[in-house]
Amino acid sequence: MKKTIDFTVNNEQKSVQIRSADTLLITLREQLGLTGAKPGCENGDCGACTVLVDDQPMKSCLMLTAETANRSITTIEGLHDTPIQKAFLEHWGFQCGYCTSGFIMNCHALANIHPDANAYEIENWLQSNICRCTGYEEIKEAIMSVLKTKEAGTSG
Amino acid sequence: MIPINFEYHRPTSITEAVETFQQLQLDGKGPLYFNGGTEIITLLRVNQFYTNTRAVIDIKAIPECCYTGFEDDHYIIGASIPLAQIETMGTFPLLGKNCSRIADHTSRMKITLGGNICGKIKYREAVLPLLLTDSELTIAGPSGQRHVPIHQVFDQHMNLEQGEFIVQIRIPKLFLDVPFTSKKQTKIDRISYSLLTVSAIKTEQQIRFAFSGLCNFPFRSQEMEKALNQCQLSVEERITEAIALLPSPILNDLHGSAAYRTFVLRNTLEETIAELEGES
Ligand SMILES: Cc1cc2nc3c(=O)[nH]c(=O)nc-3n(C[C@H](O)[C@H](O)[C@H](O)COP(=O)(O)OP(=O)(O)OC[C@H]3O[C@@H](n4cnc5c(N)ncnc54)[C@H](O)[C@@H]3O)c2cc1C
Ligand code: FES
Ligand code: FES
Numbered sequence: 001m002k003k004t005i006d007f008t009v010n011n012e013q014k015s016v017q018i019r020s021a022d023t024l025l026i027t028l029r030e031q032l033g034l035t036g037a038k039p040g041c042e043n044g045d046c047g048a049c050t051v052l053v054d055d056q057p058m059k060s061c062l063m064l065t066a067e068t069a070n071r072s073i074t075t076i077e078g079l080h081d082t083p084i085q086k087a088f089l090e091h092w093g094f095q096c097g098y099c100t101s102g103f104i105m106n107c108h109a110l111a112n113i114h115p116d117a118n119a120y121e122i123e124n125w126l127q128s129n130i131c132r133c134t135g136y137e138e139i140k141e142a143i144m145s146v147l148k149t150k151e152a153g154t155s156g
Numbered sequence: 157m158i159p160i161n162f163e164y165h166r167p168t169s170i171t172e173a174v175e176t177f178q179q180l181q182l183d184g185k186g187p188l189y190f191n192g193g194t195e196i197i198t199l200l201r202v203n204q205f206y207t208n209t210r211a212v213i214d215i216k217a218i219p220e221c222c223y224t225g226f227e228d229d230h231y232i233i234g235a236s237i238p239l240a241q242i243e244t245m246g247t248f249p250l251l252g253k254n255c256s257r258i259a260d261h262t263s264r265m266k267i268t269l270g271g272n273i274c275g276k277i278k279y280r281e282a283v284l285p286l287l288l289t290d291s292e293l294t295i296a297g298p299s300g301q302r303h304v305p306i307h308q309v310f311d312q313h314m315n316l317e318q319g320e321f322i323v324q325i326r327i328p329k330l331f332l333d334v335p336f337t338s339k340k341q342t343k344i345d346r347i348s349y350s351l352l353t354v355s356a357i358k359t360e361q362q363i364r365f366a367f368s369g370l371c372n373f374p375f376r377s378q379e380m381e382k383a384l385n386q387c388q389l390s391v392e393e394r395i396t397e398a399i400a401l402l403p404s405p406i407l408n409d410l411h412g413s414a415a416y417r418t419f420v421l422r423n424t425l426e427e428t429i430a431e432l433e434g435e436s
Contacts, residue, residue: 001161020164020212023197026157043198044263057262062194066164067214106262127347128262 005069009034010078018065025049025060028075036076036101040130047129050102051075057109057128076101084108087142095133103129107143117147158200163211164190170220170296170323176213177319178298185210189321191221191236191271194263205276220294220323221270230292230326235270239282242269248327250336251285254355257340258282260347270322274314278407280374281340283310284355284366287376289331294324312373334358337431339424341369343411351412354424358432365428370417371404384429395425 002017009032016031025042028034028051040048042061049060052074079085084107087093094100103126110117110125117125122143131139163185167173173189180187190196190212199205215221221236224245231247239255243264246252258281259267272282285291287310292303297320309315316322338355342348350369357364362385366376383397399418406421408414 019161021158021161021200023158042201044194044259047260047262050262056265058265059262062192062197062263062266064164064193064197066166067193067216124256125261128260 003066005065007068007070008072010074011072016065020064020066022065023061024051024053024058024063024065024068024073027065028060028073034075034077038098038101040098040102045130046099046102047106048099048102050105050129052105052109055109055112057106057125059128074105076104079104079108082108083146084111084142087145088139091138091142091145093135093139093142095131095135099129099131099133103131103139107139107146110143111146115147122147158197159203160200160207160209162209164214165211166214166217168217168219170218170301173213173215173218173321174296174298174319177321180211180213181319183211187211187213190214191216191274192238192266192268193271194267195271195275195277199276215270215321216268218323223324226329227326229329231329231332233269233325233327235322235324236268238265239267239269239272240264242282248285248332250288250338250355250357251282251327253336253338254281254285254340254353257338257353269325273310273325274316274322278372278374279350279353279368281350281353281355281368283374284338284353284368284376285336285357286310286325286327287366287374288336288355288357288364289327291328292326293322294326295320296323297321312375331357331359335432337428339428341420341424349411352417352420352424354421354428356428356432363429363432365425369411370406370421371402372407373404375403377401377403384425391426391429394429395422398425 005018006015028037037051037060038048040046044059044062050057051060054072084104114121165176167176177187186208188209216236221234223234243252243256272280286306291306295302335358340353341351343351352370353368355366368374379401380398384394386394406414406417
């Protein structure tokens with residue numbers, strides 16, 4: 001019942017043997033060892049498993065790996081020294097850290113897709129992720145700082 | 157992890173999808189059309205519903221299912237268009253507004269319009285604007301393609317023949333920008349299942365109303381609309397008459413008791429009528 005899927009993960013071409021019923025979250029963690037995407041609810045509610053699929057945020061527990069054939073996946077392991085990662089450090093955007101990779105992936109996508117996002121868009125996007133440690137204010141400050149930096153044209 | 161195994165098919169045409177369904181049905185695989193897949197994945201994971209499924213047919217690579225645009229007197233939205241896209245399209249603001257209150261933004265990148273209106277969940281708030289605007293559905297199946305008024309196939313649930321799927325939703329152009337209101341009330345959080353959603357549009361003749369979260373299914377009721385449009389009565393009397401005409405008992409669950417829902421319904425209807433009757 002296994003089949004082979006080819007896709008790009010963090011800019012590397014990968015070929016994996018999967019069950020059609022495997023979610024992207026399971027494949028990333030158990031076959032590719034990319035444990036940055038976290039299983040929280042596995043029900044679409046918490047956002048801890050968020051990754052980018054063709055640069056758009058997606059909950060990897062809500063996607064079959066089979067759906068991602070020939071597409072490009074980015075996980076937290078694929079981000080290096082991005083403005084949003086630095087902003088999370090500078091603004092104390094995490095406590096236990098379980099939600100952090102999901103938040104960062106969503107914020108990273110928002111900053112790239114809507115660098116000039118208004119208050120409504122920021123809330124609308126960020127409400128997709130839940131932080132059990134309730135560090136929402138700090139997380140919001142982190143994303144605001146990146147959007148402002150973008151506005152000032154000083155970051156990529 | 158999803159405990160059962162199933163085959164995954166991704167046809168690129170309507171004909172291929174229908175033929176694949178028929179073959180898998182003959183093979184005893186209990187095939188399911190798979191759109192955003194979020195409901196199928198989450199319910200299979202907890203082994204609820206869809207448990208006889210041994211094959212899914214992903215319809216997102218079918219060009220017609222991903223189409224949006226105008227055709228004659230209709231605005232067409234492909235059944236595989238994600239809710240997040242509809243939210244930003246601006247062509248049909250009422251549908252955009254309802255979609256923007258379903259789930260959260262990242263989930264809406266995956267949940268599709270076709271999936272929402274065909275799903276098992278009782279809310280299906282995207283269907284309300286389609287019921288209010290007498291939209292049509294393009295349905296494909298073993299006996300070909302047909303355009304059908306939504307009222308003919310949607311009664312509490314989408315009632316399709318075996319092997320059929322919705323390719324497109326056709327909204328009459330004349331309703332795209334009529335005055336409307338849509339109010340989703342939730343128990344606490346902004347993102348949550350609906351305690352009550354009331355969507356309404358104002359046509360030349362009257363105000364039309366559709367509801368979700370009130371009964372066990374989303375609906376529009378002509379009888380309730382008649383009661384609510386009796387301008388010779390006070391708004392309070394109209395609402396009392398309309399509540400007596402509900403098609404099924406008011407939900408009484410963790411999101412709210414039936415008594416609380418009735419209270420919220422009265423207030424929401426009062427606000428809706430005041431806003432739309434005030435519109436010139
Ligand atoms: C985190 C989360 C929050 C949610 N919150 C809400 C909410 O607030 N309000 C609400 O209304 N819903 C909500 N939902 C439920 C969601 O809208 C439904 O489960 C919907 O069915 C998912 O759409 P999908 O495209 O992923 O469907 P799928 O999982 O692909 O399909 C669902 C069902 O519809 C059938 N189907 C899909 N497309 C078609 C088609 N074109 N023709 C015929 N049959 C088809 C499938 O065979 C299946 O039976 C939420 C879901 C999640 C994951
Ligand atoms: S684990 Fe995917 S949303 Fe919670
Ligand atoms: S930092 Fe602990 S869940 Fe967010």
